[in-house]
Amino acid sequence: MKKFDITKHSLVPKHAKLSDKEKKQLLEKYNITLNELPKILANDPAIKDLGLKNGDVVKIERISKTAGEYEYYRGVVNA
Amino acid sequence: MDERFVYRKVKSIKFGIFSPKTIKELAVAKIVTPELYDKEGYPVDGGLMDIRLGVIDPGLTCKTDGQKLKESLGHFGYIELARPIIHINFVPVILTLLKGTCRECGRVLLQKQKMDTLKSELIVQEIEDGRAEKKGKIRDIVTLLKATNKCPHCKAKQLKITLEKPTTFMEGDKRLTPIEIRSRLEKVPDEDCEVFGIDPLSFRPEWAVLTVLLIPPVTMRPSITLESGERSEDDLTHKLGDIVRINQRLFENINAGAPEIIIEDLWDLLQYHITTFFDNEVAQLPPARHRSGQPLKTIASRIKSKEGRIRHNLAGKRTNFCARTVISPDPMISIDEVGVPMVIAMKLTVPERVTDWNMQHLKKFVERGHTKYPGSNYIIRPDGKKKKITDETKEQLLEEIQPGYTVERHLMDGDIAIFNRQPSLHRMSMMCHRVRVLPNKTFRLNPAVCIPYNADFDGDEMNLHVPQTEEARAEAQILMEVQTQLISPRYGLSIIGCVQDAISGNYMLTKFVTLTRNEAVDLLLSSKVTDLSRLPNKEHISGKEIFSVLLPEDFNFIGKSRGHTGNSEEDKKNDTIVLIKEGKLISGVMDKANLGDGSGLLLRTLHKQYGQQRTIEVLGKVFRLGIETLIKMGFSACLHDTDLSENARNKIYETLDAAYKDVDDFIKVFRDGRLEAFPGRSIAETLELKILERLNKARNETGSIVSKNANKASAALIMSDSGARGNPLNLAQIAGCVGQQAMRGKRIEKGYRHRTLSCFKKDDLSSAARGFIRSSFKHGLTPAEFFFASMTGRDSLMDTALRTPKSGYLYRRLANAMQDLKVEYDGTVRDANKKIVQFAYGEDNVDVSRSENGRLNVARLIEKVSE
Numbered sequence: 001m002k003k004f005d006i007t008k009h010s011l012v013p014k015h016a017k018l019s020d021k022e023k024k025q026l027l028e029k030y031n032i033t034l035n036e037l038p039k040i041l042a043n044d045p046a047i048k049d050l051g052l053k054n055g056d057v058v059k060i061e062r063i064s065k066t067a068g069e070y071e072y073y074r075g076v077v078n079a
Numbered sequence: 080m081d082e083r084f085v086y087r088k089v090k091s092i093k094f095g096i097f098s099p100k101t102i103k104e105l106a107v108a109k110i111v112t113p114e115l116y117d118k119e120g121y122p123v124d125g126g127l128m129d130i131r132l133g134v135i136d137p138g139l140t141c142k143t144d145g146q147k148l149k150e151s152l153g154h155f156g157y158i159e160l161a162r163p164i165i166h167i168n169f170v171p172v173i174l175t176l177l178k179g180t181c182r183e184c185g186r187v188l189l190q191k192q193k194m195d196t197l198k199s200e201l202i203v204q205e206i207e208d209g210r211a212e213k214k215g216k217i218r219d220i221v222t223l224l225k226a227t228n229k230c231p232h233c234k235a236k237q238l239k240i241t242l243e244k245p246t247t248f249m250e251g252d253k254r255l256t257p258i259e260i261r262s263r264l265e266k267v268p269d270e271d272c273e274v275f276g277i278d279p280l281s282f283r284p285e286w287a288v289l290t291v292l293l294i295p296p297v298t299m300r301p302s303i304t305l306e307s308g309e310r311s312e313d314d315l316t317h318k319l320g321d322i323v324r325i326n327q328r329l330f331e332n333i334n335a336g337a338p339e340i341i342i343e344d345l346w347d348l349l350q351y352h353i354t355t356f357f358d359n360e361v362a363q364l365p366p367a368r369h370r371s372g373q374p375l376k377t378i379a380s381r382i383k384s385k386e387g388r389i390r391h392n393l394a395g396k397r398t399n400f401c402a403r404t405v406i407s408p409d410p411m412i413s414i415d416e417v418g419v420p421m422v423i424a425m426k427l428t429v430p431e432r433v434t435d436w437n438m439q440h441l442k443k444f445v446e447r448g449h450t451k452y453p454g455s456n457y458i459i460r461p462d463g464k465k466k467k468i469t470d471e472t473k474e475q476l477l478e479e480i481q482p483g484y485t486v487e488r489h490l491m492d493g494d495i496a497i498f499n500r501q502p503s504l505h506r507m508s509m510m511c512h513r514v515r516v517l518p519n520k521t522f523r524l525n526p527a528v529c530i531p532y533n534a535d536f537d538g539d540e541m542n543l544h545v546p547q548t549e550e551a552r553a554e555a556q557i558l559m560e561v562q563t564q565l566i567s568p569r570y571g572l573s574i575i576g577c578v579q580d581a582i583s584g585n586y587m588l589t590k591f592v593t594l595t596r597n598e599a600v601d602l603l604l605s606s607k608v609t610d611l612s613r614l615p616n617k618e619h620i621s622g623k624e625i626f627s628v629l630l631p632e633d634f635n636f637i638g639k640s641r642g643h644t645g646n647s648e649e650d651k652k653n654d655t656i657v658l659i660k661e662g663k664l665i666s667g668v669m670d671k672a673n674l675g676d677g678s679g680l681l682l683r684t685l686h687k688q689y690g691q692q693r694t695i696e697v698l699g700k701v702f703r704l705g706i707e708t709l710i711k712m713g714f715s716a717c718l719h720d721t722d723l724s725e726n727a728r729n730k731i732y733e734t735l736d737a738a739y740k741d742v743d744d745f746i747k748v749f750r751d752g753r754l755e756a757f758p759g760r761s762i763a764e765t766l767e768l769k770i771l772e773r774l775n776k777a778r779n780e781t782g783s784i785v786s787k788n789a790n791k792a793s794a795a796l797i798m799s800d801s802g803a804r805g806n807p808l809n810l811a812q813i814a815g816c817v818g819q820q821a822m823r824g825k826r827i828e829k830g831y832r833h834r835t836l837s838c839f840k841k842d843d844l845s846s847a848a849r850g851f852i853r854s855s856f857k858h859g860l861t862p863a864e865f866f867f868a869s870m871t872g873r874d875s876l877m878d879t880a881l882r883t884p885k886s887g888y889l890y891r892r893l894a895n896a897m898q899d900l901k902v903e904y905d906g907t908v909r910d911a912n913k914k915i916v917q918f919a920y921g922e923d924n925v926d927v928s929r930s931e932n933g934r935l936n937v938a939r940l941i942e943k944v945s946e
Binding site for chain 2: 030031032035036037038062064065066067068070071072073
């Protein structure tokens with residue numbers, strides 16, 4: 001069986017880890033804790049290979065119908 | 080009455096079940112007899128209607144609190160059950176407890192250490208993740224326990240326990256009696272309960288098996304006295320009577336030492352009665368019924384489902400001062416008015432407070448009474464007492480009336496009312512209108528507001544509500560008036576526009592018509608336009624000039640009509656470039672793209688520049704102008720609007736013949752095995768696709784032949800071209816060819832074996848045998864064609880009938896799921912827990928209702944800023 005890298009698929013948006021500094025800025029900007037952030041499972045296929053753990057934040061660059069490009073953030077939680 | 084209130088904030092609510100001890104403490108009477116009343120009709124002591132439980136008859140006094148009817152809230156009673164009974168609602172809990180604990184020592188089937196760790200994990204989980212996660216964890220523990228078959232404490236072997244629904248528990252092949260079950264549950268220690276998520280203080284496991292039954296107060300099961308003087312008892316009383324009777328029989332039989340089998344039968348019967356007393360809709364039990372056959376409404380059915388207490392009484396609200404009747408159109412009333420029938424206007428009232436300044440005015444209303452419009456129905460004294468105005472009381476009331484009183488006068492022109500049509504799917508389904516009292520018995524509304532209400536006049540009914548306070552009226556006017564709802568928050572364009580005749584009329588006016596000055600003045604005046612100063616002073620006036628009279632003087636606009644191509648030469652020829660300069664329509668025709676709802680920026684721009692009031696005025700005038708144009712010019716669609724020339728007809732036949740021949744060729748190639756399959760398709764599928772494509776093309780060709788050859792000035796074509804009603808496809812089906820009938824995206828295949836109808840050969844794949852209709856509706860269909868048309872007709876009818884409730888429920892779930900999402904001040908969309916759903920509303924932070932079709936007009940914004 002050929003193995004597919006799903007992150008290369010056109011429908012899977014780019015996921016990237018946020019550095020600690022960026023993470024702090026994000027939480028300060030919206031005045032929130034990690035709890036208020038949308039969640040993503042650590043074993044989600046799209047971020048499985050990034051090696052993330054509980055408490056990390058991923059930045060997702062999505063194509064948006066209304067805004068063109070749109071940045072979304074999700075907090076990683078353990079499965 | 081002297082009312083004292085204690086204000087406290089509810090911090091938390093905890094649910095539990097009553098212990099037998101609490102039940103006895105709570106109860107004021109022990110019920111021992113199924114009899115209700117003695118010979119005199121007086122409630123029997125120790126019966127179900129015992130007056131210690133409260134009173135439902137006038138004249139009697141409650142023995143417990145000494146209060147009379149409607150004062151005493153009622154009190155609980157109890158009965159001692161001869162044998163324990165399983166409570167139906169706790170069957171699942173009992174089952175998990177039996178399965179998870181030892182049959183000998185009653186401990187949880189877990190090592191002590193393991194249990195302690197699990198317990199602390201549960202506590203942590205509840206604090207961190209909430210109840211739902213804790214429940215999931217408990218479920219996991221329970222499955223683990225079920226697999227254990229040896230007690231780690233006393234080493235006893237565990238037998239398999241099964242539930243025979245609804246209330247029988249089996250251990251192996253032996254039946255467990257409720258007595259045994261209860262004694263086992265008693266053995267479960269308090270600290271072990273917590274593993275199951277049970278708080279032993281409010282829910283001792285053995286309390287789930289009843290030994291005493293709480294009897295609800297008579298006030299929640301009142302009897303009604305029929306006209307014949309007979310008493311009819313509440314369903315709950317009936318059920319309780321059964322319970323008490325069987326319970327007494329069981330007691331007697333046990334005391335008399337009756338055979339075990341009789342006792343068990345009675346025991347099961349008591350179990351049935353008590354189960355149905357709680358819930359008469361248990362899946363495995365036949366519901367208890369009245370003698371007439373209708374099922375009894377017991378406790379659970381009082382609360383549950385749409386007719387239950389919660390959805391019907393608590394979530395469902397009813398109001399006074401409302402009316403409902405059939406609607407009909409009236410384009411001559413303003414868009415923000417609603418026509419109210421006189422009979423309704425004389426029933427609905429508006430309270431008006433009497434002051435020194437309006438007393439004389441209001442006295443006249445009282446004088447006219449409730450029979451003469453505009454009169455009044457009631458007056459309210461300052462102490463809140465309501466008095467009806469009749470011919471007898473009128474004189475006296477007129478004397479009595481003084482400032483501070485309130486007069487409920489009839490509804491009059493200019494009052495405001497909220498108008499609504501169900502299903503109320505968006506906020507435009509409830510709008511505030513000004514009242515216009517009219518003769519006859521239907522609500523009248525301007526056809527332009529049909530679109531937001533999604534109303535038509537095939538028998539639709541609508542509701543009207545009259546706000547009763549100044550505050551409510553102000554709120555309704557500011558937030559809900561039709562003017563404020565012009566721009567849809569869904570797509571940022573006007574949702575109210577011209578429809579039907581108004582579009583055809585304006586299309587004709589701006590495209591073909593030239594009138595004499597007299598005719599033009601006549602037309603404008605009958606459209607209720609009185610300011611004619613802007614009408615050009617010349618002999619002949621074009622339709623565009625007449626239309627321009629309605630526009631604001633300094634209005635500038637560039638837009639497109641329907642059929643705008645972008646090719647400037649063609650557009651010039653077809654007059655599809657809308658150009659308005661200083662309030663004058665220079666070029667372009669007015670059609671659905673400009674005047675219709677949800678299309679074009681004409682209305683949006685008007686709204687932006689001149690505000691809601693002006694827009695609605697212009698819209699009303701334009702609407703009437705269109706209709707008046709049609710009235711003046713005459714407008715009738717008829718069959719020969721679609722007549723074609725001999726030449727055109729022949730062309731259609733040729734097109735169809737060519738398609739038929741191509742299809743036959745495809746089939747021949749297929750039969751010879753020479754057809755090449757498309758990628759990912761079988762040969763048969765490829766053939767189908769090719770045929771479908773070819774026939775579709777042929778139908779489209781006939782369509783364009785019809786459009787090209789039909790008379791452009793005929794009513795049918797005007798309607799289709801302006802977008803008022805009908806489309807070129809409808810015309811093509813009438814004049815050219817109806818086309819392929821498809822079911823599930825395929826040509827028709829069903830019917831007889833190997834063929835669709837018995838008049839075709841087996842395995843006939845030709846066009847006609849698979850539902851292609853080459854005739855036109857005007858020409859008439861062959862029997863086979865008619866049958867095919869009926870097949871798809873039925874199919875689509877079924878489809879709509881099934882889809883409507885489905886999509887309705889889908890919408891309900893969506894609305895319930897999203898109702899507490901909110902845009903916060905930082906621009907994020909968050910739910911009730913302040914968790915982020917979107918980082919920017921709509922991902923682009925645009926408020927659609929302030930945009931133009933969801934986009935911002937940057938050019939104009941810059942212009943505005945630089946001014």
